[in-house]
Amino acid sequence: MITIYDVAARAGVSPATVSRVFNGIKVSPERVVAVRLAASELGFVPNRNARRLRTSSSEIITMMIPDIENPFFTVMTRAVEDIARADGYSVMLCNTDEDPEREQEYLRVAVSDPVAGVILAPSSGSTKLDLAVERGVPVVCVDRHAAGPAVDTVVADNLMGATASARLAWEAGYRRVACISGPENVETADDRYRGWMSAYRESTGTEPPAELVVRTKYTVAGGEAATRQLLALPDPPDAIFAANNKLASGAIRALAAAGRMPPEVGVVSFGGLPLVLLVPAGVMVSHLPARQLGLTAATMLLERIRGLKGPAREVVLPVVISDEDEGFSLIEGHSESVRAL
Amino acid sequence: MITIYDVAARAGVSPATVSRVFNGIKVSPERVVAVRLAASELGFVPNRNARRLRTSSSEIITMMIPDIENPFFTVMTRAVEDIARADGYSVMLCNTDEDPEREQEYLRVAVSDPVAGVILAPSSGSTKLDLAVERGVPVVCVDRHAAGPAVDTVVADNLMGATASARLAWEAGYRRVACISGPENVETADDRYRGWMSAYRESTGTEPPAELVVRTKYTVAGGEAATRQLLALPDPPDAIFAANNKLASGAIRALAAAGRMPPEVGVVSFGGLPLVLLVPAGVMVSHLPARQLGLTAATMLLERIRGLKGPAREVVLPVVISDEDEGFSLIEGHSESVRAL
DNA sequence: ATGCTTTCAGCAATCGATTTCACAGTCAAG
DNA sequence: CTTGACTGTGAAATCGATTGCTGAAAGCAT
Numbered sequence: 001m002i003t004i005y006d007v008a009a010r011a012g013v014s015p016a017t018v019s020r021v022f023n024g025i026k027v028s029p030e031r032v033v034a035v036r037l038a039a040s041e042l043g044f045v046p047n048r049n050a051r052r053l054r055t056s057s058s059e060i061i062t063m064m065i066p067d068i069e070n071p072f073f074t075v076m077t078r079a080v081e082d083i084a085r086a087d088g089y090s091v092m093l094c095n096t097d098e099d100p101e102r103e104q105e106y107l108r109v110a111v112s113d114p115v116a117g118v119i120l121a122p123s124s125g126s127t128k129l130d131l132a133v134e135r136g137v138p139v140v141c142v143d144r145h146a147a148g149p150a151v152d153t154v155v156a157d158n159l160m161g162a163t164a165s166a167r168l169a170w171e172a173g174y175r176r177v178a179c180i181s182g183p184e185n186v187e188t189a190d191d192r193y194r195g196w197m198s199a200y201r202e203s204t205g206t207e208p209p210a211e212l213v214v215r216t217k218y219t220v221a222g223g224e225a226a227t228r229q230l231l232a233l234p235d236p237p238d239a240i241f242a243a244n245n246k247l248a249s250g251a252i253r254a255l256a257a258a259g260r261m262p263p264e265v266g267v268v269s270f271g272g273l274p275l276v277l278l279v280p281a282g283v284m285v286s287h288l289p290a291r292q293l294g295l296t297a298a299t300m301l302l303e304r305i306r307g308l309k310g311p312a313r314e315v316v317l318p319v320v321i322s323d324e325d326e327g328f329s330l331i332e333g334h335s336e337s338v339r340a341l
Numbered sequence: 342m343i344t345i346y347d348v349a350a351r352a353g354v355s356p357a358t359v360s361r362v363f364n365g366i367k368v369s370p371e372r373v374v375a376v377r378l379a380a381s382e383l384g385f386v387p388n389r390n391a392r393r394l395r396t397s398s399s400e401i402i403t404m405m406i407p408d409i410e411n412p413f414f415t416v417m418t419r420a421v422e423d424i425a426r427a428d429g430y431s432v433m434l435c436n437t438d439e440d441p442e443r444e445q446e447y448l449r450v451a452v453s454d455p456v457a458g459v460i461l462a463p464s465s466g467s468t469k470l471d472l473a474v475e476r477g478v479p480v481v482c483v484d485r486h487a488a489g490p491a492v493d494t495v496v497a498d499n500l501m502g503a504t505a506s507a508r509l510a511w512e513a514g515y516r517r518v519a520c521i522s523g524p525e526n527v528e529t530a531d532d533r534y535r536g537w538m539s540a541y542r543e544s545t546g547t548e549p550p551a552e553l554v555v556r557t558k559y560t561v562a563g564g565e566a567a568t569r570q571l572l573a574l575p576d577p578p579d580a581i582f583a584a585n586n587k588l589a590s591g592a593i594r595a596l597a598a599a600g601r602m603p604p605e606v607g608v609v610s611f612g613g614l615p616l617v618l619l620v621p622a623g624v625m626v627s628h629l630p631a632r633q634l635g636l637t638a639a640t641m642l643l644e645r646i647r648g649l650k651g652p653a654r655e656v657v658l659p660v661v662i663s664d665e666d667e668g669f670s671l672i673e674g675h676s677e678s679v680r681a682l
Numbered sequence: 683a684t685g686c687t688t689t690c691a692g693c694a695a696t697c698g699a700t701t702t703c704a705c706a707g708t709c710a711a712g
Numbered sequence: 713c714t715t716g717a718c719t720g721t722g723a724a725a726t727c728g729a730t731t732g733c734t735g736a737a738a739g740c741a742t
Contacts, residue, residue: 001397001476003698014722019700028720043475045453049397050698053390053727056342060433068415068422078409081436090450092401093434095422109431112386134384135342344728355692360730369690391728394697 002044011038022046061089061301062110064103064120067218068095070246072271072290073121076142079294080119087302089116098123098218104131111135117301122146125187138304142297144187150312152304154296156288158188161319162195163202165270165286166241168321170203172284174239174266177203178212180226180251181243189215192243192270199241212237216247223250224257231258231265239266252283289317343385352379363387402430402642403451405444405461408559409436411587413612413631414462417483420635421460428643430457439464439559445472452476458642463487466528479645483638485528491653493645495637497629499529502660503536504543506611506627507582509662511544513625515580515607518544519553521567521592522584530556533584533611540582553578557588564591565598572599572606580607593624630658 004018011018011034020027021035038044052058061084065073081091092115096103103123110118111131117138120127127146132139141153169177179196182189193213200208214229216222223242227250230237242248248269255265263282271288296315345359352359352375361368362376379385393399402425406414422432433456437444444464451459452472458479461468468487473480482494510518520537523530534554541549555570557563564583568591571578581596583589589610596606604623612629637656 001698004700005698015699016701016722016724017720020721023700026720031721045449045472045476047394047455047698048450048453049390049394049399049455050727051700053388053394053729054698054700056390056727058390068419069412071410071412074410074415078436081409090433090435090447092431094431095419106431108386109389112389114388114390131386135386342728345730346728356729357692357694357731358690361691364730367690372691388728391697392730394699395728395730397697 001047002042003047004044006042007035007038007044010042011035056114058113058116059089060092060113060115061298062092062094062106062113062115062118064094064096064106064110064118066096066098066121066123068093070218070244072245072288075290076121076294076297079291080298083295083298083302089302096123100124100127103127107131111137117305119297119301120146122187124183125185138301140297140301140304142293152297152300152313154293154300154315154317155187156293157316157318158191159195159198161286161288161321162192162241162243162270163198164195164319164321165268165284166196166199167203168284168286169239169241169266169268170199172239172266172282176212176235176237177239177241177266177268178214178230178237179208179241179243180214180216180223180230180247182215182218182247184215186218189218189243196241196243218244218246220246220250220253223247224254225250227251227254228258231255231260237265239268241268241270243270245269245271248283248285286319286321288319292317342388343383344388345385347383348376348379348385351383352376397455399454399457400430401433401454401456402639403433403435403447403454403456403459405435405437405447405451405459407437407439407462407464409434411559411585413586413629416631417462417635417638420632421639424636424639424643430643437464441465441468444468448472452478458646460638460642461487463528465524466526479642481638481642481645483634493638493641493654495634495641495656495658496528497634498657498659499532500536500539502627502629502662503533503582503584503611504539505536505660505662506609506625507537507540508544509625509627510580510582510607510609511540513580513607513623517553517576517578518580518582518607518609519555519571519578520549520582520584521555521557521564521571521588523556523559523588525556527559530559530584537582537584559585559587561587561591561594564588565595566591568592568595569599572596572601578606580609582609582611584611586610586612589624589626627660627662629660633658 004015008015008018013031013035017027017031018035021032063077063080065077067073077093084091094106096106100123108131114135114137118132119140119142121143122141125145125147128148129139129146129151130148133149139151141151143155145153166177177200179193181193197208211233214226216226223246227240230240240251242251248267251267252262255261266282268284270286300313345356349356349359354372354376358368358372359376362373404418404421406418408414418434425432435447437447441464449472455476455478459473460481460483462484463482466486466488469489470480470487470492471489474490480492482492484496486494507518518541520534522534538549552574555567557567564587568581571581581592583592589608592608593603596602607623609625611627641654
């Protein structure tokens with residue numbers, strides 16, 4: 001391993017000078033040349049661990065998401081990366097798989113690294129951040145809130161968004177709209193469920209019956225099973241409000257299997273479906289501000305990393321409702337949005 | 342910051358003993374208890390940078406992929422993570438965005454970190470790995486080969502797979518099948534293009550005409566533009582072989598816009614489309630072994646990290662051809678596959 | 683009781699880069 | 713010509729954990 005001592009010896013200067021050259025601290029021009037030459041001849045690459053140990057800093061941001069295979073989170077991650085890179089940070093991505101234990105473990109690693117900051121989409125409302133907050137590692141929550149000490153948080157307006165989305169079903173003429181949402185105690189799942197309830201009351205003037213609600217894991221399989229269950233009701237729904245993109249995919253799969261494809265049974269997908277081929281008639285899609293969530297969270301985190309003090313902030317981003325296929329605007333043409341921020 | 346010295350003082354032992362306790366080296370039971378107690382009272386978290394500096398090791402694997410928003414790569418990443426985690430490694434994900442410069446930069450960071458190993462899906466055939474190889478950091482290439490020193494590589498059988506996939510179009514009755522593939526000099530794009538050529542010759546007994554081929558970036562927009570271009574030909578194709586999932590999505594979008602949806606114009610997608618709602622008639626999908634690629638690459642990397650010597654190995658995985666929608670098997674039910682490996 | 687292993691714990695060196703401090707040299711003002 | 717303010721440089725301390733070496737204590741056999 002080539003160290004600054006080797007470079008220093010070859011360049012005829014002290015290690016301190018080599019360090020200065022690589023850190024842009026004023027050094028006489030001829031020494032700079034000598035050091036750079038020696039370094040490149042030797043193939044010197046500075047050891048970041050030594051650097052980090054000494055400066056107790058790091059240029060890494062840890063991003064923790066519950067599902068790496070959901071485009072919603074990868075788009076968000078991409079946005080974080082764009083912002084972070086512009087400031088010289090690398091993003092380390094951790095997949096918590098909706099598992100609080102795994103999440104805690106990753107958080108422990110992040111804190112003891114220690115990284116410059118953490119952006120976290122909490123796996124559940126009971127996620128504890130004390131570990132990070134105590135050690136002074138900046139944390140920003142995105143998509144969902146965490147328990148414990150208050151930290152900067154960026155979320156989408158799930159309640160309003162879900163209400164407006166669910167309403168689409170009634171506006172399209174469906175009369176008995178069921179709801180498939182994520183697990184209890186997962187904030188987004190609860191909010192979207194409540195949004196559906198509002199729309200239900202508003203549109204029918206009656207209380208939503210319990211049999212029209214299924215809570216399940218945020219997976220395609222969960223959406224399928226839930227839909228089968230709903231179709232088996234004595235009085236089955238004529239439309240389904242699905243609280244995220246995977247549930248919606250599962251719902252449509254199950255409908256196809258049952259020979260009751262949209263538009264016969266309508267489907268509302270809360271959350272866009274990138275790479276989707278075609279949205280058949282009877283499928284309504286609303287778009288979550290995945291990229292905006294990421295951009296905002298990253299920006300806020302960098303502010304904290306730079307030393308911003310003050311109470312925790314909270315940002316709520318609106319959900320765009322549309323029955324058009326805008327999925328692709330989510331996954332391409334990033335540069336503009338970065339500039340726009 | 343709490344250090345082992347603080348813990349040692351509180352527990353009435355030496356720092357060395359604290360270190361030993363945390364590293365599972367034999368220490369008398371009563372001291373172990375004392376140290377653990379002191380550590381938890383003080384909220385001690387070991388500093389990994391110090392540890393890494395001293396041991397010049399790290400428990401991080403860097404995974405570099407060209408497009409974080411393509412499910413193909415995220416599924417692969419997920420597989421790598423599953424294997425790595427089982428061995429106590431964390432995975433740091435880097436998005437190279439198909440940009441060789443960015444890729445080199447990330448590689449430089451990885452090497453100077455230094456990480457335990459690197460899994461890389463090279464952005465182009467000219468990716469240089471010397472940096473890593475010189476420093477002795479194990480590297481495994483996945484999906485594509487890299488230039489320079491030979492390293493372990495895992496790829497899909499693109500040539501055979503693409504030939505068989507493209508053949509599907511003729512078998513379905515289409516007569517004039519065009520090809521949209523990725524950029525020149527990107528290995529997968531070249532192989533799939535050649536696969537289409539084979540199928541063309543085989544099915545028609547004639548040489549494929551140049552006008553039926555468009556090479557473009559692996560993006561939805563690229564696929565759209567290419568399709569428009571093909572449709573504008575004096576003698577337009579009646580089917581399109583798209584070399585990856587994004588190109589296929591773009592093709593279908595463009596066809597929809599032109600009012601010539603499948604099955605009027607057929608589409609073959611080489612690579613699955615997770616979360617896809619419905620595969621309309623006239624769309625044929627073949628499935629790349631994304632998860633298998635990841636599992637294999639991770640396994641090989643761990644072997645190298647554990648010290649395995651010997652010449653570079655090469656693994657070629659078969660591509661499953663089917664015109665059924667099996668997309669979901671790719672994105673759920675991981676546990677079995679891990680065990681299967 | 684003596685001598686020989688074996689264990690266990692502590693001291694101190696070490697990993698490689700950064701940074702404080704002191705020193706030597708330069709230059710301008712008094 | 714002296715004093716003071718700067719500048720650029722090197723020596724050495726430092727970040728926090730690991731580990732080779734050494735010695736003390738304990739175990740065992742003779």
